[in-house]
Amino acid sequence: MRQASLKAALCTSLFLFAPRAEAAVFMFGANLSGLNEVPAVVTPGAGTAFVTVNDVANTMRVQIAFADLSSNTTAAHIHCCAPLGTNAPVTTTAPAFGGFPLGVTSGALDQTYDMTQPGSYLAAFLTANGGSTAAAFSTLLTGMQAGQAYLNIHTSGNPGGEIRGQLAAVPEPATWGLMLVGFGVIGGAMRKSRQRLRVGYSFA
Numbered sequence: 001m002r003q004a005s006l007k008a009a010l011c012t013s014l015f016l017f018a019p020r021a022e023a024a025v026f027m028f029g030a031n032l033s034g035l036n037e038v039p040a041v042v043t044p045g046a047g048t049a050f051v052t053v054n055d056v057a058n059t060m061r062v063q064i065a066f067a068d069l070s071s072n073t074t075a076a077h078i079h080c081c082a083p084l085g086t087n088a089p090v091t092t093t094a095p096a097f098g099g100f101p102l103g104v105t106s107g108a109l110d111q112t113y114d115m116t117q118p119g120s121y122l123a124a125f126l127t128a129n130g131g132s133t134a135a136a137f138s139t140l141l142t143g144m145q146a147g148q149a150y151l152n153i154h155t156s157g158n159p160g161g162e163i164r165g166q167l168a169a170v171p172e173p174a175t176w177g178l179m180l181v182g183f184g185v186i187g188g189a190m191r192k193s194r195q196r197l198r199v200g201y202s203f204a
Contacts, residue, residue, distance in 0.1 A: 024056040028144050030151055030165025032066060037152075037161050038087050045069035045105075045163045049151045050170075051078070053141055058115045062097055064151070067106040071157030076100045076109075077122070078151050081143030084166055088148065091125045091140050095154075105155075115140075145169060 032047035034040060047066030053059075064076070075095035082088035092113075101107035113120045115137045129135040143149045144167050152164040 024054055026053045026055070026141065026145065027051070027170040028053070028149075028167040029170045030167050032064075032151065032153060032163040032165040034158075034163050036150070036164045036166065037158075038085060041158050041162055043068075043070045043158070043162050045153075045155075047153065047163055047165075049165055049167070051144070051151070051167055053144070055137070055141060058137060059112050060115050060120070061112040062109060062151075064100070064109045064153075066108070066153060066163065069105040069153070069155050069162055071155040071162070072103045072105060073100070073107070073153060074102060074156050074159065075154035076152065078140070078144075078149055078167070079164075080140055080149035081146070082148055084147060088150070089125065090122045091136075091143075091149070092122065093120060094122050 028051045030049045032045075032049055034043035034045060045066065045068045047064060050063045052061040052063075073096075076097055077090050077092040077094055079088040080091045096102060097109060097111060098113065099111045100109045115121075116133050118126055118133055121133065121136050121140075125140075126133065126136050129139055140149065147166060147168060150164050150166045152161040154160070155162040
């Protein structure tokens with residue numbers, strides 16, 4: 001029952017992490033599913049992701065919640081830039097975002113990254129942008145705005161990716177209060193799942 005409620009909360013709570021919109025802030029959200037993989041993956045796993053980019057502070061906040069993966073996590077990052085339904089190169093730190101829980105089937109991440117630092121990008125992506133973090137950041141943001149970037153979680157059983165979601169721009173909603181209530185549901189469900197699975201992770 002707990003597993004079912006957690007999965008339902010994850011699947012129906014896209015964009016629950018939405019912060020207040022401000023100038024120079026761009027918000028993107030995604031539902032993470034095995035059906036979004038190319039080719040599709042059959043998995044009970046599900047998740048949500050929210051990415052907030054500030055192109056003045058040059059930061060990127062990544063918030064992810066996931067559960068019920070079929071095997072342990074091995075990597076998680078953003079891929080860009082290619083059309084929807086195709087596979088794109090890794091752009092952010094590999095194998096995973098700093099602080100992302102590896103070796104688990106359920107977990108969460110809430111971290112803000114300094115995109116002026118070369119370590120925030122995959123070395124090959126940085127090189128492809130002339131070694132410039134400013135150019136790499138611009139390329140990544142442009143790709144996300146064009147709907148050509150996705151967040152992917154890889155596992156030992158699905159090294160090519162088990163669940164992923166295309167990052168879509170999020171307009172400022174009028175019902176963030178309800179979304180925050182939903183976020184509380186996810187948090188409570190995941191705390192129960194953590195007790196059941198004895199897997200450690202934390203919200204920042």
